[in-house]
Amino acid sequence: MEGEERVGFFKKDISRRKFLKYSGRGIAGGVVSFSVLSMLTGCDDTAQITGFPLAAGILISDKSRCTGCQRCEIICTMNNDGKAHPHISRVKVARNYNYGAEGVTNNYEEGEGHFGNFIIEPDTCHQCEEPVPCAEACPMDAILAQEESGTRIVKEEDCVGCGACEANCPFNMITIDPEESKAKKCTLCDGDPSCAKLCPTGALKLVPWEEVNAKLKKHRFQLS
Amino acid sequence: MNSNKEQQGHLKDAVEQVEEKEILEILYEIIAENSREIKLTKRSDFLEEPASLQEEEVEEKINELMDVKDYQDIIRIKGKKDDYLFSEEYIDKNYGEILIKLEDNDLLTLMVDTVRRESKIYPRPTDIRLFKKAPFNFTADTLEKVKGELQKHEEFQDIKEQKASNGAVYLYSDKFLQHKQAKSLTEWVEVLQRQMP
Amino acid sequence: MATTGWTGKILRVNLSSGSITTEDTLKYKEFIGGMGIGYKVMWDEVPEGTHPFDPENKIIFAAGPLTGTGVPCSGRTNITSLLPTNPYHAISDSHMGGHFSVRMKYGGWDGIIIEGKASKPVWLRIENDDVTIEDASHVWGKGIFETNAVLTEEMGKEAVVAAIGQAGENLVNMSVIINGASHSAGGHGGVLGSKNLKAIGVNGNQSVGIAADRKEWLELDKYMMSLIGANNQHVVPNAPQPWAEYHNPGSRWTGKKDLYWGAANPPVETGECDPKDMNSVGLRTQKAVFDHGEVAEKHTVRMGGCHSCPVRCHSQLHIPKLEEYGYSANVTNTCVGYFSPGAVMINGIYDQDEDNTRTEGAMITRGLGAQLADDYGMWCNYMQLGRDFLYAYENGILEKVLPEEEYNSIEWDLLEAGDPKFLVDFYRRLAYKEGELSHLGDSAYWIAKRWDFGDDYWNDAKYGLWSPLGFPRHHSNETAGQVGAVISCMFNRDAQCHTHINFTGSGLPIDLQREIAGEIWGSPEALDPPADYTPMNEYKAKFAKFSIIRNILHDSLTLCNWMWPMVLSPLKERGYRGDTSLEAKFFSMATGYETSEEELDLAGERIFTLHRAMTMKQMGTMDMRNKHDLMTDWIFDADPEEEPFTPGTVKMDREDMELAKTLLYKEMGWDETTGAPTRATLERLGMGYVADELEEKGFLPG
Structure with a gap:
């Protein structure tokens, strides 16, 4: 766990702003570099974790810890929609729960999911930076970038529920609410995601900047 | 009445008060930091850096510390070898007592x-x-x-x-x-x- | 206006005629949901004298108003039907956790009533309002895991399938219905088999609404989560922890520093699990090491469990050695699901230690057995299967009753060597009803009759029979004395009640437990110190009644009675008090029907009393005291040198237990002589029609 080796390209005294910018240049938008994640979680396997920098900290999704309770889906929709409605949840676990993202395979006993090797991946919105497939597909231009939070949000009054965004999202994240005919998309709850706050195993977790800073410090790097 | 000397006296008092407060804060920080790591703080630790108290003032400072309203989480228990302090916020009293007997061997x-x-x-x-x-x-x-x-x-x-x-x-x-x-x-x-x- | 809490619709499927209809849930509102709906449908529609496997029998899968709302620990499904293992084929419910009822509600259904019998194997496909009866010939004869895979592939990967295995198809009395890989409901698999119904698949994309404002709801959720403990609502840790005032080695709160999900990548440390940390609630219960000992730590991939439950009580293990037996290295289950196959190895396990439970071999045996039982869909009658086998084996009965050829074909050498491979053959015989041995699957009452077991079978504590009706002890007299004992007499199978064991097993000091017991049940005398019992009193009756009523409410709402009610909490600053009004608060907020704790408890009383009335009709008696609420002799005759109510013994006293029944009857408003509900009580509970019917049949007391 030597700092130099683990944090690689990080420079000493890197500012938080720079950090945000830098880490925001991963694949498909605001993905935190793996080396930082590995430092924060102790996880060596790149396939296990993803992270997004938010105003309040880094949102980590760690599939080695997800137990498939799906409380995140319920809390998401209770918080955002006032109902329990996993279908429109902005974090998606149910679809990966039984047989993993691939669904039933001939070798399901060894594949992902509850009927396999028990690995369950919580899917979260990638908040794509450029291009933004859902926004590009929207004929009403109802999906807008929110600069300060780094999220893309649906302007509900403009949304007609046509489903173009849903069809165009490469990650199958944005979803049309069949009861309201509106697109439902992750807004990261204004920087304080309710799913992460209440995840009972920390599979989704918001690591506050202070903690990120402290850990980086420990590894001889600073976020100023 | 407002002689320079008097003014200097007030100033000195003020500085001492600040220092007083600081030393209690330092003691509290030491205890809290140790407690966070599930370690006891010994009375004798305060003779060392960073607190660097004199033997004759330790007792008084600990007593003052224990009186501070914001520091009511601090528990002090006399052990066989030393006096022990810890914050109840991180270490339950029962657990603290186990640690003390271990420390005392x-x-x-x-x-x-x-x-x-x-x-x-x-x-x-x-x-x-x-x-x-x-x-x-x-x-x-x-x-x-x-x-x-x-x-x-x-x-x-x-x-x-x-x-x-x-x-x-x-x-x-x-x-x-x-x-x-x-x-x-x-x-x-x-x-x-x-x-x- | 759309209903909230409930979806408002119940599905009725007649497999004989193929008719599929919809009913209004709210006509069952007084019965809440789940178990309550099940009992009411059975009372109204299934006449006494019906055999569980007759087409006239019905089976009801039901959720409640809290299922699917996300209330912590609300993933239970209640199944009600006649019970083949019961000597009178009396009504019973089986329950499963998992995701079935939750998914059913997202499909828009509060319950499914199945009636009639299909002419050939079918499965029921439910996708929102789209309900079809499908041909099941491609999965008939297959195990539960494969059935699940095939039907999920047809329906889509989010679908949840509840299925029977070969045991249910072959009408084995002791068979289960399972959803997921490990969530089984015991006793009713054969009922589905008798209807030629292999499985029910559910899927849907609808919501479950709540009446309350979302902020209020989330506040209540947050408050509830502050009170939640570990599995079984154990509120102190298993070993000393820096944050903990108390600890208890019986606690399922095993999480601590340096304890891992060792087969996770990377290994996940449970850590200290401070009660205030909401991101480690699911790490508190490292159930693998609790169930199997330290050997299981390195095999633990993670914990698992039910929808909406932050307390993960199923251990999910990777045991490569299982592949040597031709089974998957990945196995998940919990508690009796693991222990029961271990107990079938009546000569022990090859690497046994002094108590034969904490070895690698024991874990492998249980992992293999759990897969076999869950794939075939075999039930164990709460571990009774192994004890029935033991009695027959050690009394030389098998040599007598099994034909010579069959006897010689059984792999006794494997059993004697403690080789788990024995289980592969054993479970297959039972599930396929192969030969005489398979009658072990008929269950205790029937096999004792068929093979002419002696009185010692019933009356020796070693065989664990609680009731002459053929079910075992399950948190009985060893749990709070008369409280557990009288609870164990009230149902038509083992009581499955955890309210009382969760309280006594919480890990708190006895004085504190008794103080809190006093606040809830009127006096600290409601609870005796462990193994230091006193005679029966009215407070124990109140404790017993509360335990049953809440259990029944939980199976109706549906909440998990392995966690609920929140009588206690891990919070020192609350004096470890929980909050018993939470169910009513969630119910009110979900449904919009403002309901007090007392009013909701009354609904529990109603449901329990209906169960009583239905049982009386089926048994053809109103003398429940002497015909139903029975105990075997060992309960009174254990520790022959000791007197009851002396320190060190948990034996009961015959007269005192009759008083225990009397006091519980009194609390319930039942006739104190017979234990039958009175007209006054039935009317108080809004069930005058039940009184009328009982009166007509001559079962209404004086």
Whole structure:
């Protein structure tokens, strides 16, 4: 766990702003570099974790810890929609729960999911930076970038529920609410995601900047 | 009246007050930091850096610290070797007392107090394997030695041994548990409970 | 206006005629949901004298108003039907956790009533309002795991399938219905089999609404989560922890520093699990090491469990050695699901230690057995299967009753060597009803009759029979004395009640437990110190009644009675008090029907009393005291040298237990002589029609 080796390209005294910018240049938008994640979680396997920098900290999704309770889906929709409605949840676990993202395979006993090797991946919105497939597909231009939070949000009054965004999202994240005919998309709850706050195993977790800073410090790097 | 000298005096008082506050804050920080890491703070730690108190002022400063309203989470317990302080926010009093006896290396009292407490409050006989686990961490040798020590002391004669049907050894205090109840509970905890999950 | 809490619709499927209809849930509102709906449908529609496997029998899968709302620990499904293992084929419910009822509600359904019998194997496909009866010939004869895979592939990967295995198809009395890989409901698999119904698949994309404002709801959720403990609502840790005032080695709160999900990548440390940390609630219960001992730590991939439950009580293990037996290295289950196959190995396990439970071999045996039982869909009658086998084996009965050829074909050498491979053959015989041995699957009452077991079978504590009706002890007299004992007499199978064991097993000191017991049940005398019992009193009756009523409410709402009610909490600053009004608060907020704790408890009383009335009709008696609420002799004759109510013994006293029944009857408003509900009580509970019917049949007391 030597700092130099683990944090690689990080420079000493890197500012938080720079950090945000830098880490925001991963694949498909605001993905935190793996080396930082590995430092924060102790996880060596790149396939296990993803992270997004938010105003309040880094949102980590760690599939080695997800137990498939799906409380995140319920809390998401209770918080955002006032109902329990996993279908429109902005974090998606149910679809990966039984047989993993691939669904039933001939070798399901060894594949992902509850009927396999028990690995369950919580899917979260990638908040794509450029291009933004859902926004590009929207004929009403109802999906807008929110600069300060780094999220893309649906302007509900403009949304007609046509489903173009849903069809165009490469990650199958944005979803049309069949009861309201509106697109439902992750807004990261204004920087304080309710799913992460209440995840009972920390599979989704918001690591506050202070903690990120402290850990980086420990590894001889600073976020100023 | 507003002579320079007086003004300087007030200023000096103010500076001292600030320093006072600072030293109490420093002491609190030391205790809190240690407690966060589940470590006790000893009275003698305050003689070292960063607190660097003089022997003659330690007592007074600790007393002052204990009076600060915001620091009511601090618990002070006199041990055999030293005085110990910790924050209840991170270490429960009961756990702190275990740590103190470990720090004092007073393993016999630790064992006796643990067994008596369990016989009294839950009540249950104590699995001797408990002492091999954290935070006790006795080695097998230490455990045998301490257990052997028990019999040599008149005042610990209330501590009795009870075996479950599978041979596991438990201890109880007959001040709080009658033999028959201890026997029955030993069998329950060790064997029967697992058959009736 | 759309209903909230409930979806408002119940599905009725007649497999004989193929008719599929919809009913209004709210006509069952007084019965809440789940178990309550099940009992009411059975009372109204299934006449006494019906055999569980007759087409006239019905089976009801039901959720409640809290299922699917996300209330912590609300993933239970209640199944009600006649019970083949019961000597009178009396009504019973089986329950499963998992995701079935939750998914059913997202499909828009509060319950499914199945009636009639299909002419050939079918499965029921439910996708929102789209309900079809499908041909099941491609999965008939297959195990539960494969059935699940095939039907999920047809329906889509989010679908949840509840299925029977070969045991249910072959009408084995002791068979289960399972959803997921490990969530089984015991006793009713054969009922589905008798209807030629292999499985029910559910899927849907609808919501479950709540009446309350979302902020209020989330506040209540947050408050509830502050009170939640570990599995079984154990509120103190298993070993000393820096944050903990108390600890208890019986606690399922096993999480601590340096304890891992060792087969996770990377290994996940449970850590200290401070009660205030909401991101480690699911790490508190490292159930693998609790169930199997330290050997299981390195095999633990993670914990698992039910929808909406933050307390993960199923251990999910990777045991490569299982592949040597031709089974998957990945196995998940919990508690009796693991222990029961271990108990079938009546000669022990090859690497047995002094108590034969904490070895690698024991874990492998249980992992293998759990897969076999869950794939074939075999039930164990709460571990009774192994004890029935033991009695027959050690009394030389098998040599007598099994034909010589069959006897010689059994792999006794494997059993004697403690080789788990024995289980592969054993479970297959039972599930396929192969030969005489398979009658072990008929269950205790029937096999004792068929093979002419002696009185010692019933009356020796070793065989664990609680009731002459053929079910075992399950948190009985060893749990709070008369409280557990009288609870164990009230149902038509083992009581499955955890309210009382969760309280006594919480890990708190006895004085504190008794103090809290006093606040809830009127006096600290409601609870005796462990193994230091006193005679029966009215407070124990109140404790017993509360335990049953809440259990029944939980199975109706549906909440998990392995966690609920929140009588206690891990919070020192609350004096470890929980909050018993939470169910009513969630119910009110979900449904919009403002309901007090007392009013909701009354609904529990109603449901329990209906169960009583239905049982009386089926047994053809109103003398429940002497015909139903029975105990075997060992309960009174254990520890022959000891007197009851002396320290060290948990034996009961015959007269005192009759008083225990009397006092519980009194609390319930039942006739104190017979234990039958009175007209006054039935009317108080809004069930005058039940009184009328009982009166007509001559079962209404004086």
